[in-house]
Amino acid sequence: MTPAADRRWVHAALAELAREAARSADTHLLRVDLPGFPGIRFYFKDEAAHPTGSLKHRLARSLFLYALCNGRLGEGQGAIDASSGSTAISEAWFARLLGLRFVAVMPDCTAPGKVRLIRALGADCVLVPRGTDASAVARERARREGLCFLDQFGLAERATDWRGNNNIAESILAQMAAETDPVPAWIVCGAGTGGTSATVGRYLRYRRLDTRVCVAEPTGGAFATGWRSRDPQGLASQPTLIEGIGRPRVEPGFLFDVVDRVEEVDDADSIAAAWRLESLIGRRYGGSSGTNFVACLRLARALRDEGRRGSIVSLLCDRGDRYEETLFDPAWLSDQGIELAAGRATVAALESA
Numbered sequence: 001m002t003p004a005a006d007r008r009w010v011h012a013a014l015a016e017l018a019r020e021a022a023r024s025a026d027t028h029l030l031r032v033d034l035p036g037f038p039g040i041r042f043y044f045k046d047e048a049a050h051p052t053g054s055l056k057h058r059l060a061r062s063l064f065l066y067a068l069c070n071g072r073l074g075e076g077q078g079a080i081d082a083s084s085g086s087t088a089i090s091e092a093w094f095a096r097l098l099g100l101r102f103v104a105v106m107p108d109c110t111a112p113g114k115v116r117l118i119r120a121l122g123a124d125c126v127l128v129p130r131g132t133d134a135s136a137v138a139r140e141r142a143r144r145e146g147l148c149f150l151d152q153f154g155l156a157e158r159a160t161d162w163r164g165n166n167n168i169a170e171s172i173l174a175q176m177a178a179e180t181d182p183v184p185a186w187i188v189c190g191a192g193t194g195g196t197s198a199t200v201g202r203y204l205r206y207r208r209l210d211t212r213v214c215v216a217e218p219t220g221g222a223f224a225t226g227w228r229s230r231d232p233q234g235l236a237s238q239p240t241l242i243e244g245i246g247r248p249r250v251e252p253g254f255l256f257d258v259v260d261r262v263e264e265v266d267d268a269d270s271i272a273a274a275w276r277l278e279s280l281i282g283r284r285y286g287g288s289s290g291t292n293f294v295a296c297l298r299l300a301r302a303l304r305d306e307g308r309r310g311s312i313v314s315l316l317c318d319r320g321d322r323y324e325e326t327l328f329d330p331a332w333l334s335d336q337g338i339e340l341a342a343g344r345a346t347v348a349a350l351e352s353a
């Protein structure tokens with residue numbers, strides 16, 4: 001293909017992404033009031049409402065834009081990435097929009113609902129044993145087959161425009177503008193690629209706001225270990241059932257310096273909190289939303305104990321229907337040694353007055 005023809009294709013692809021953005025609405029910021037916390041309001045940014053069901057919709061759009069604008073993705077080339085599933089779903093969706101082949105490299109323990117969705121979008125799934133470096137597998141296949149390696153873990157914090165462009169932080173703060181406490185005391189998010197916490201932390205500084213950032217992390221996850229000692233070689237001390245967060249090692253997008261606090265949450269508590277969110281909001285969300293909710297409750301208790309009021313904002317990261325056969329199946333949970341009842345008791349105690 002001639003360079004000029006290739007450039008024409010890139011322009012057409014960028015126009016297609018711009019049209020997709022124009023057709024999309026922003027996600028809701030849902031307010032939840034809990035009787036145990038008078039004067040403290042909780043807000044949840046419903047990232048499950050994106051067309052591809054998770055906050056990775058934003059990231060996938062940014063990664064394709066970044067690859068196209070860096071001249072790394074051309075007509076008919078195809079793309080590949082490593083993912084715990086949510087990113088692959090969004091990338092497969094955007095690849096289909098652009099008429100490109102997509103290959104997802106995922107751990108073989110990924111929720112079957114996600115694998116089905118990715119295949120239904122016409123993409124190929126390569127399942128590697130849990131513990132394998134999926135990014136290395138994807139990078140190698142990209143090299144061998146001439147695919148564009150979208151590299152979510154390597155590029156997440158760079159591909160997103162942290163100063164604005166309706167990034168998630170700008171969107172949240174605009175939606176908060178007319179609330180009683182428009183500047184949140186805390187914004188709570190998870191860390192998978194680290195892209196969300198990096199964008200939120202940078203944007204808050206850029207806007208000169210006092211809001212602090214809390215990363216909600218599965219107990220023993222690499223972000224927690226790394227953050228304590230600012231160690232880029234940090235490793236997780238235990239695995240987690242919560243998909244999307246709780247990485248086995250520190251990822252390149254983990255910016256420790258913009259994170260004010262890390263709350264570690266046991267899987268049973270995260271899962272019980274995800275179940276609780278369903279009864280509070282009326283819809284199911286995934287495990288990492290539960291992890292966020294537990295961290296929100298702990299921060300709210302601390303605010304309350306100090307006699308303070310204010311707002312706490314967090315994210316509903318993905319749709320819960322993806323976990324019907326896992327986190328929302330009591331038999332599966334007991335096979336994994338998760339005591340849901342104990343988790344529920346913990347969450348109820350955190351919510352209590």
Ligand SMILES: *Cc1c(COP(=O)(O)O)cnc(C)c1O
Nearest residue numbers: 086191192193194196244288317
């Ligand atoms: C990716 C992901 C996260 C974490 O977001 P990052 O911006 O990648 O750090 C949280 N929850 C789910 C379900 C995810 O897929």
